[in-house]
Amino acid sequence: MTVRDQIDxxxxxxxxxxxxxxKILHNVKPKKTKWKYQIAVLILCFILxxxxxxxxxxxxxxxxxxxEMLPDLQPMKKRKQKN
Structure with missing residues (x-):
């Protein structure tokens, strides 16, 4: 007898x-989504x-x-400070 036959x-x-x-059918709890989480997700989407x-x-x-397109800025140069 194979394993499959034994299981069957x-x-x-x-x-x-x-x-x-x-018992199984009555113990199933319906899915409840919390409205606070839905509002938080909506606010986060608006912010992002x-x-x-x-x-x-x-x-x-x-x-x-x-x-008009602005030209690229020229690189800055260091200057010696006058005392």
């Missing part, structure tokens, strides 16, 4: 109490979305002013 045989001959199915849009707006305005 055991499953066919298993005896469960009559109220077993009722708003900061992303604001960052894009700031970057665009630093590069593109009056529909």
């Amino acid at each position: 045989y055991e499953l066919q001959n298993i005896k469960l109490p009559e109220n077993f199915e009722r 979305g708003g900061t992303t849009v604001y960052a894009g707006y700031v970057i665009l305005n630093k590069i593109n002013i009056n529909r």
